[in-house]
Amino acid sequence: MSRPLCVTHKLLTPHLVDPATELEPGRDITVGVDQVLIEDATGTMTGMQFEMLGVDEIAVPLAVMYVDHNVLQIDDKNMQDHRYLRSFCERYGVRFSPPGHGISHYIHIERFARPGALIVGADSHTTTSGALGTFATGAGGLEVAVAMAGYGFELPCPRVIGVELTGRLGYAVEPKDIILELLHRYGVRGGVGAVFEFYGDGVASLSITGRATICNMAVETGATTAVFPSDERTRAWLDAQGRADEYVAIQADPGAVYDEQIHIDLDTLEPLVAAPHSPGNVVPVGELAGTEVVQVCVGSSVNSSYEDLATVAAALRHGPVAAGVQLTVTPGSRQILDTIARSGVYQDLLDAGARMLEPICGPCVGIGQAPVKDKPSLRTFNRNFPGRSGTAEDQVYLCSPSTAAASALTGAITDPRTLLDWPSLRPAVVPNTELHDRHITPAWPLAQRHDIEVERGDNLVSPPLAAPLPADLAAEVLIVVGDDISTGDMAPDGAIAMSVWSNIAECARFMFRRLDPDFHDRAQRLGGGVIVAGHNYGQGSSREHAALAPLHLGIRAILARSYARIHRRNLIAVGIVPLLLPAEAHAEQGEDLSVPGLLDALRSGAATVTARIGGRPVPLGLQLTAGERAVLLSGSLISHIREGRRRPVHATV
Known part of the structure; x- marks a missing residue:
């Protein structure tokens, strides 16, 4: 059995x-x-x-x-x-x-x-x-x-x-x-x-x-x-x-x-809020009640469904948004935009003073609606990492649509359960399911595709491809950063930085700009180096620009206490070795670092390799699967595939 x-x-x-x-x-x-x-x-x-x-x-x-x-x-x-x-x-x-x-x-x-x-x-x-x-x-x-x-x-x-x-x-x-x-x-x-x-x-x-x-x-x-x-x-x-x-x-x-x-x-369960600057910094809404807010944002890739927007609209039938509060609302799709328009929810939001945005990621990734510095912005989004909103000194809180609506009405963080007479939600109308097929292009038959030329403007530059790893690594410590550094610190959000994400050389100019404005120029001047970090290095977005930018700058290894899942895989895929730094070890910016026998350690399956940091011997962890070692030994995942070391598989249906 x-x-x-x-x-x-x-x-x-x-x-x-x-x-x-x-x-x-x-x-x-x-x-x-x-x-x-x-x-x-x-x-x-x-x-x-x-x-x-x-x-x-x-x-x-x-x-x-x-x-x-x-x-x-x-x-x-x-x-x-x-x-x-x-x-x-x-x-x-x-x-x-x-x-x-x-x-x-x-x-x-x-x-x-x-x-x-x-x-x-x-x-x-x-x-x-x-x-x-x-x-x-x-x-x-x-x-x-x-x-x-x-x-x-x-x-x-x-x-x-x-x-x-x-x-x-x-x-x-x-x-x-x-x-x-x-x-x-x-x-x-x-x-x-x-x-x-x-x-x-x-x-x-x-x-x-x-x-x-x-x-x-x-x-x-x-x-x-x-x-x-x-x-x-x-x-x-x-x-x-x-x-x-x-x-x-x-x-x-x-x-x-x-x-x-x-x-x-x-x-x-009770209403909760994630306070700055982490989605994990969660407290009951009551602990923050009365905190003034100057901005409330509803929507983005989370909490922008019909149900979410109808909840906010119902609360706002109490009256207009509080003076001094900017309220923005983002529908999740054209289908949802169409549904709130036909159901009356859109009109309720307009009547209350909400700014209606088009169905895009928008303020969630710092594209518009950046808040004033040092003033609380309450959002139904998924992340409140420092500077993600587009304002370096932001104070972003995360909450539910009900908490957002109640707070927009009062001008301060408010427990939505204190508003006991919310009007009922407007019933959803039948969604127009034809919108997606009308606007999302079909896949063309292969016979019609061979003559299509892919249009590549000058902003689109092929990413760097790593050279094979050196047998022994020797470099300078370029920067030492703390715990929970996000990929947004390496490839920042916002309209200006994100506009060059198709060109890694330009994107790399923004790496660690919030933490150290001189990082890019120092890395270029030294021709590479290593980064030393705390726990959960690379949390957040899957953007591999956070791995390609250091590769472009000549960085082939990171030393961190621990890594976020996706970023760790991205580092390996582009040919950067994610080494584990033990709790008792430390490093200073400008110190020399050497890892003799790095390539042999990868080949042998060794779990550790001994480095010297400022002359001190330090054991570094090499916690890598067999597949990850194989990719690094090929230089990168692209090289690994080109060498024929991974076979095509049949997709399921």
């Missing part, structure tokens, strides 16, 4: 390239990929690296490119990117969602994600699709390009944390508060190497968009993804989206075993 399986293992097992592979946490597994999600900010690097692989077309059943990040078009760079991406999609068989059509994660659950699928996306919040009983995870653009070219997706098998939900959410308590509670317990590091799988009687009470909120932000714990079962809620969602035939029931078997189990009682 086969052992009972959790949902995560039911999703992974049929996608294993080697069916005999045991799903043991930490073990290398390679899976076939059903769907690929790409967005424009990471998409140009994904596309250019896909072209470097020399394949003729995509080798997965579906790939979709969404233009939702760099759309401000302050000069012609963004539009150069858009024209490259559209022509790339036409040439290689990728579907294309144009600027203004919506945010990738919302469109994907509306139109493409389906129960049982395995999705890899060049965006960390690809995890959103886990709401539909899907294994969906983010990765760097190069790993996504490799998967899209038909070589599968390799990852360390995650452990599975079972999260039992019981009861029902109380008045003005929302799914956002569930994921904030999870962040309160695990912080921004506790989920590394894990999948959060939800079960229990409380699951049935959560809408699909509510589940999407939870799955979207699960990555903020460092997790690989989050997964909900596919149940009657899933069936109803797919039916409303005109996709009833894609429904498949997927539940955990009775007696399914988890690597860890926790319990959240929805009956006792």
